Amino acid sequence: MFSTPIGAARLFLATVVTLIVLKMVVGVLTGSISIWAQVADSSLDLFAAVLTFVTVGFSAKPADYEHPFGHGKMEDVTAGIQAVLLLGAAGSIIFAAVNRIMNGEVIRLTDAGIGVMFFSMVVSILLSRHLSRVAKATDSVALAANAQNITGDIFSTAGVMVGLTLVRFTGLTIIDPILAILVALLILRMAYRVARMAIEGLLDVRLPKAEEDAIISCIKEHTNQLAGFHEVRTRKSGNQRFIDLHLMLPKNTSVEEAHNMCDHLEQDIESRLANSSVTIHVEPCDVVCDGCQVSPCSLRIGVEFSQ
Numbered sequence: 001m002f003s004t005p006i007g008a009a010r011l012f013l014a015t016v017v018t019l020i021v022l023k024m025v026v027g028v029l030t031g032s033i034s035i036w037a038q039v040a041d042s043s044l045d046l047f048a049a050v051l052t053f054v055t056v057g058f059s060a061k062p063a064d065y066e067h068p069f070g071h072g073k074m075e076d077v078t079a080g081i082q083a084v085l086l087l088g089a090a091g092s093i094i095f096a097a098v099n100r101i102m103n104g105e106v107i108r109l110t111d112a113g114i115g116v117m118f119f120s121m122v123v124s125i126l127l128s129r130h131l132s133r134v135a136k137a138t139d140s141v142a143l144a145a146n147a148q149n150i151t152g153d154i155f156s157t158a159g160v161m162v163g164l165t166l167v168r169f170t171g172l173t174i175i176d177p178i179l180a181i182l183v184a185l186l187i188l189r190m191a192y193r194v195a196r197m198a199i200e201g202l203l204d205v206r207l208p209k210a211e212e213d214a215i216i217s218c219i220k221e222h223t224n225q226l227a228g229f230h231e232v233r234t235r236k237s238g239n240q241r242f243i244d245l246h247l248m249l250p251k252n253t254s255v256e257e258a259h260n261m262c263d264h265l266e267q268d269i270e271s272r273l274a275n276s277s278v279t280i281h282v283e284p285c286d287v288v289c290d291g292c293q294v295s296p297c298s299l300r301i302g303v304e305f306s307q
Helices: 005-030 033-059 073-103 110-138 141-170 175-202 209-220 255-272
Strands: 228-237 240-249 276-284
Touching: 005 033, 005 110, 005 141, 033 073, 033 110, 033 141, 033 175, 073 141, 073 175, 110 141, 141 175, 209 228, 209 240, 209 255, 240 255, 255 276
Parallel strands: 240 276
Antiparallel strands: 228 240
16 A cells, blocks of 8 residues: 555655644644754655655656656656755754754753654654655655655654753753754755755766666677677666667668667666666668678677766
């Protein structure tokens, strides 16, 4: 039920709403600014959950007439919006914390705050692990971004819990706004990671080296049939990988043989890299070899990645 991107987004949404309500209640009871920083962070998670719920389904739609490469970029856009929201939240938390340090305020019912923070931390750990598993299995950028956000919540929640415990036993209320600032710094760190993820997707950064090596390995398995290959280009949109390359075949290769070779390579690459779309441009060998048997030409095989 919750193992699909949409199902995971629903779980994320329900969990975040529950945690926000609990944190708001204990924030009112205690007057702790670090807990309100947690409320702000979780509210952003709620907005991110709504965005994810909407965009995951949209990005999974197949290619159509107006979107021949699919709708995967919507996930990168969503991640970018999350980064902006995280940046704004961090700034507002720091501003409020500085005011609290200057003016001071008494914190009440710290035991209630400690209990809710502990519960929130445990729930966040379970949710983050689940989102990470689903994101990895489905290659969802939006779910991966949300999993990172929740991971950041785990550390910040633990810090707030420890801080409230110290306030409870020492009476040093200044610990509370200092913790709020530390939470804001964690949010800024998370904003950077999410923004980088979004920018890489929107700017068509090449696939990871391990995946490109798998592509080259597929091609080199046929060195006795190919004269060479070059211009290997890769990119990713959502969970969809796009790969194109130039394949050199001997001059005496028939159209049917070239077509069969391309089909075979496409299937081989797609079997190793899920959700791949492979485009191959066929070129004749530029060297004239009488009685070409391909093998001599195979010594010329190399790879050139587009820079």
